[in-house]
Amino acid sequence: xxxxxxxxxxxxxxxxxxxxxxxxxxxxxxxxxxxxxxxxxxxxxxxxxxxxxxxxxxxxxxxxxxxxxxxxxxxxxxxxxxxxxxxxxxxxxxxxxxxxxxxxxxxxxxxxxxxxxxxxxxxxxxxxxxxxxxxxxxxxxxxxxxxxxxxxxxxxxxxxxxxxxxxxxxxxxxxxxxxxxxxxxxxxxxxxxxxxxxxxxxxxxxxxxxxxxxxxxxxxxxxxxxxxxxxxxxxxxxxxxxxxxxxxxxxxxxxxxxxxxxxxxxxxxxxxxxxxxxxxxxxxxxxxxxxxxxxxxxxxxxxxxxxxxxxxxxxxxxxxxxxxxxxxxxxxxxxxxxxxxxxxxxxx
Amino acid sequence: xxxxxxxxxxxxxxxxxxxxxxxxxxxxxxxxxxxxxxxxxxxxxxxxxxxxxxxxxxxxxxxxxxxxxxxxxxxxxxxxxxxxxxxxxxxxxxxxxxxxxxxxxxxxxxxxxxxxxxxxxxxxxxxxxxxxxxxxxxxxxxxxxxxxxxxxxxxxxxxxxxxxxxxxxxxxxxxxxxxxxxxxxxxxxxxxxxxxxxxxxxxxxxxxxxxxxxxxxxxxxxxxxxxxxxxxxxxxxxxxxxxxxxxxx
Numbered sequence: 130x131x132x133x134x135x136x137x138x139x140x141x142x143x144x145x146x147x148x149x150x151x152x153x154x155x156x157x158x159x160x161x162x163x164x165x166x167x168x169x170x171x172x173x174x175x176x177x178x179x180x181x182x183x184x185x186x187x188x189x190x191x192x193x194x195x196x197x198x199x200x201x202x203x204x205x206x207x208x209x210x211x212x213x214x215x216x217x218x219x220x221x222x223x224x225x226x227x228x229x230x231x232x233x234x235x236x237x238x239x240x241x242x243x244x245x246x247x248x249x250x251x252x253x254x255x256x257x258x259x260x261x262x263x264x265x266x267x268x269x270x271x272x273x274x275x276x277x278x279x280x281x282x283x284x285x286x287x288x289x290x291x292x293x294x295x296x297x298x299x300x301x302x303x304x305x306x307x308x309x310x311x312x313x314x315x316x317x318x319x320x321x322x323x324x325x326x327x328x329x330x331x332x333x334x335x336x337x338x339x340x341x342x343x344x345x346x347x348x349x350x351x352x353x354x355x356x357x358x359x360x361x362x363x364x365x366x367x368x369x370x371x372x373x374x375x376x377x378x379x380x381x382x383x384x385x386x387x388x389x390x391x392x393x394x395x396x397x398x399x400x401x402x403x404x405x406x407x408x409x410x411x412x413x414x415x416x417x418x419x420x421x422x423x424x425x426x427x428x429x430x431x432x433x434x435x436x437x438x439x440x441x442x443x444x445x446x447x448x449x450x451x452x453x454x455x456x457x458x459x460x461x462x463x464x465x466x467x468x469x470x471x472x473x474x475x476x477x
Numbered sequence: 478x479x480x481x482x483x484x485x486x487x488x489x490x491x492x493x494x495x496x497x498x499x500x501x502x503x504x505x506x507x508x509x510x511x512x513x514x515x516x517x518x519x520x521x522x523x524x525x526x527x528x529x530x531x532x533x534x535x536x537x538x539x540x541x542x543x544x545x546x547x548x549x550x551x552x553x554x555x556x557x558x559x560x561x562x563x564x565x566x567x568x569x570x571x572x573x574x575x576x577x578x579x580x581x582x583x584x585x586x587x588x589x590x591x592x593x594x595x596x597x598x599x600x601x602x603x604x605x606x607x608x609x610x611x612x613x614x615x616x617x618x619x620x621x622x623x624x625x626x627x628x629x630x631x632x633x634x635x636x637x638x639x640x641x642x643x644x645x646x647x648x649x650x651x652x653x654x655x656x657x658x659x660x661x662x663x664x665x666x667x668x669x670x671x672x673x674x675x676x677x678x679x680x681x682x683x684x685x686x687x688x689x690x691x692x693x694x695x696x697x698x699x700x701x702x703x704x705x706x707x708x709x710x711x712x713x714x715x716x717x718x719x720x721x722x723x724x725x726x
Contacts, residue, residue, distance in 0.1 A: 218694025221502070223687075240501050240528060254501040258683045265690050267502045358686055359712070395711045407713035409689050 130352040131413055135437045136444070137453055140262035143460060144154050145467035146289040148297050159318040159350040160461055160468040162429075164444065164452040172212075174317040175325075184380040186371055190312040190388045192334040193303035196280030196295050197310075199247040199272070206236060209210045211246045212283045213272055214309050214341035215360060221269045223257060223358060225342045231286030243442065247275035251279060259356030263342070283310050283342060287464060298465075307339030307361065312429045313465035314386030334368040337361075338388040338409075346433045352414050355435055359410035362387075364396040366404040372421055373401040373405070383424045383473070387413075387436045392442070393421035414438040415446070424473035429456055445476045481553045483507040483546060483600065485593075486563030488515035490664035491614065493688055494682035495560060500526040507531045507549045509542070510563070529553060537563050537592040548598035558604035558693065561593035562614045567632070568671055571625035582628050589632035594639055597725050601652065608651040610697055615642045615656040615704065629670075637704060644702035653697030659685050660708035684708060 143442045145357050148158050159177040172180070181187075182433045201211035203226075210230065215223040224246070235256075242253040249268050257263040282298045289441075300315035301323065323333070349355040384390045394413055396405035397420050412435065413419060419442045424464060430436045440449045452472065461468040480500050486492040486714040496508055500523045508523070510516040512701060513534035520532035531549045533560040536541035550556040567585035568578055596605075597611055603609065617653030618630035618636050661667065688707035692700065699714040 160682040217690045221690055221694050223690075252501070252503070255498055255683070255686055257678075258686055265498075265686065360689065405711075405713055409710060409711045410687075 130331060130413065130438060130441065132347050132350050132352060132433065134441075135347055135352065135433050135435075137432050137450070137457075139432055139457060139463060141271065141275045143463055144287040144459065145462040145464045146275040146287055148293055148466045150297075155319065157317050157322050157343070158270045161317075161471060162452060162456050162459075162461060162468065163471045163473075164448060164455075165473045166448065169452055169455045175319070175322055177322060177471065178325040178329045178331065180471060181326070181329070181331050181383065182381060183360050184332075184378075186332045186334060186375040186380060186382045187326065187385055187426075188334050188336060188372065188382065188389045188393065189302045189315050189318075190300075190338055190392075191302050191304040192280060192308045192312055192337050192339045193306040193310045194272050194295065194298040194311045195273075195306050196282055197275050198230075198281050198283040199275060199279060201244055201246045201251075203236075203242065203244045203306065203369065206238070209244075211234070211266075212247075212309065212342050213276070214263060215339070215358065216272075216307070217265075220270065221254075222266050223341065224264050224266045224273060225262050227262075227266060230288075235264060241463050243382050247279040249275050257356075257358055260358060263358060265307075293466075299340070302335060304335075305339075307337070309342050310340050310396055312338070312340055312386050312388045314340040314388075314469070316465070317469050318385070321448060332371065336365070336368055336389055336392040337363045338392045340388060347435050347438070352435070352438050353412065353416060355412060357435060359408035360391070361407070362392040362395060362409050363406040364392055364402060364404055369396060369402040376401070377422070381423045381473075382421065383426060383471075384422045385426045385427070387427055387439050389424060390419065390422055390439060394419060397421050411419070412438065413442050415441045418444065419443055424471065426471050428462055429453070429465055429470055431463065440472060444472050448472075479503070479505065479554065480557040481507070481520060481550060481555055482504040482558040482560065483509075483550050483556055484562060485509050485546075485596070487532075488512060490518045490666055491659055491662060491682045492560065494518055494560040494685070495562070496523055497556075498686055498689055499522075500528055500530065503528055504558075505529045505553045505677050505685060507546060507553065509533045509546055511535065511536055511537060515660040529682055530541070531652070533683065536588075538588045540595065543592070543596050546596065547603070550600055550603055552590035555607050556600050557607045557609045559600055559604065559611045560608070561612065561636075563592070564589050564614065564629075564632075566666060566667070567628040569593065570668055570672065571628065571670065573624055574627035574631075577628045582631070585628055585632050586635070589629075590635045590639065593636060596723065597643065597654075601647075601650075604652045605647075605650045608697055609653070610693070610700075611640075611654040612635075612692070613654070613656050615640075615658045617660075617706075618660075619700065640704070641702055648701065650700075651697060654690070655700050655702070656704040657688075657692070658704070658706045660706060680708075688712060
């Protein structure tokens with residue numbers, strides 16, 4: 130798949146600069162674009178249950194968001210932002226260094242540089258291969274206390290002040306802290322939506338995948354060649370069995386978020402989902418068929434985002450592109466506090 | 478936290494890249510290779526990270542050299558990681574097994590199987606003290622049955638089984654053992670296997686750094702006995718996935 134196939138025009142205005150609550154909407158009142166082989170329908174997220182058949186299994190991500198953006202100081206470059214992407218264990222982290230929320234790197238730093246992250250001494254170990262904005266960093270102590278003390282949710286230039294508190298970055302399903310950025314596909318779910326789904330005989334199961342920072346733009350000419358960094362994940366036994374049973378019984382499985390597809394496809398083994406845990410950097414693209422799910426609920430993704438390749442693996446390219454054209458035409462909002470997209474390969 | 482690693486085949490290629498990564502994190506190092514000038518040069522650059530680097534030139538197939546390596550680790554205060562990376566391709570150009578000179582095959586076993594095993598024995602008390610990790614470098618030649626790769630592949634298949642067996646035998650002593658297939662890399666050794674061919678499409682050994690970053694921080698019990706591919710999409714642990722209750726909202 131060519132990088133150019135992931136490109137499209139998205140007007141600057143179509144960015145959610147804050148949570149829908151600021152626009153007078155509840156979480157579940159954001160818009161929902163429904164794309165199926167029948168075409169595209171426009172709805173509100175709380176209409177979701179009527180688009181899903183009884184017996185459908187929804188799989189959600191139970192990862193909770195950390196206040197992972199920390200102030201940092203470099204001896205030569207002065208004050209920086211250190212967005213903590215991924216914890217590798219012990220004092221080993223993958224970190225994105227930026228000048229500010231609006232100004233990305235890469236920065237002129239070198240392996241061996243000593244810096245302070247929220248006052249914690251840290252040393253730059255090595256850049257991530259293929260992703261020079263991301264650095265392996267070693268600290269003496271866990272950065273979690275630093276996050277509690279001095280961290281704020283990672284944010285980028287499109288977000289407007291006053292910046293939302295951490296609670297706005299937790300989905301209804303959030304349990305295990307670990308994500309650098311909210312797995313936002315789950316954000317529009319509210320209790321009333323879940324109750325309506327359950328009343329309709331739609332099941333819920335959970336996986337955990339802790340997101341890293343969203344440096345996901347495809348730079349390689351061939352999408353399959355794009356380097357992705359690895360993220361921690363876990364598919365528990367209960368969920369592995371539920372998804373496997375749904376596949377066998379031909380009941381639809383819908384992933385809530387690209388993170389869920391990444392986890393389930395990583396755990397897929399021939400004809401079933403196995404319980405699995407570890408790190409995954411699987412790139413899902415049209416060249417490798419998606420076996421574990423029939424559809425996806427997700428936000429709207431930026432031009433050239435690697436997540437778009439995943440959408441093209443879930444549904445035919447013309448359908449995905451037509452959906453995005455529709456979303457732009459109808460003024461849907463992008464980003465983590467924006468609108469939602471239900472994409473299904475078969476008819477609803 | 479002070480940690481020590483012993484790396485064989487540390488002058489260049491994968492061994493050198495891992496040594497650099499570890500030195501940059503504050504590991505004390507013992508490195509070895511056959512060429513004295515090369516191992517000294519490697520040590521000089523590694524020392525710029527500020528930690529001690531003991532460079533010993535010698536052949537891992539030599540018992541006396543192995544004892545020296547163990548002593549060097551002891552002198553640094555212990556051992557947390559043994560990277561059995563030094564390997565020989567065996568006879569080159571790679572002959573089919575039906576024609577493989579048996580003495581060359583024996584030699585390849587000495588270097589690629591017996592030496593790593595013997596080195597593990599030498600440093601085992603140190604590893605047991607720290608709950609350390611043994612990493613034995615493998616290859617897909619151990620599995621592929623590729624024509625011409627049977628000699629080298631035999632030795633790596635044997636090392637793979639040694640890794641699994643040792644992992645089971647040493648579980649009670651809290652020493653972890655893993656096999657790691659680094660994948661195709663642009664190194665001198667790889668070039669020797671493909672003489673005259675352009676191998677510039679292979680990635681440099683740095684491509685494996687995220688894997689090492691991950692592996693070295695995992696609890697030993699979670700990885701021991703596994704065989705990993707450093708360039709794979711997924712690195713999994715042994716621990717059964719924690720049972721989550723049904724999604725609670």
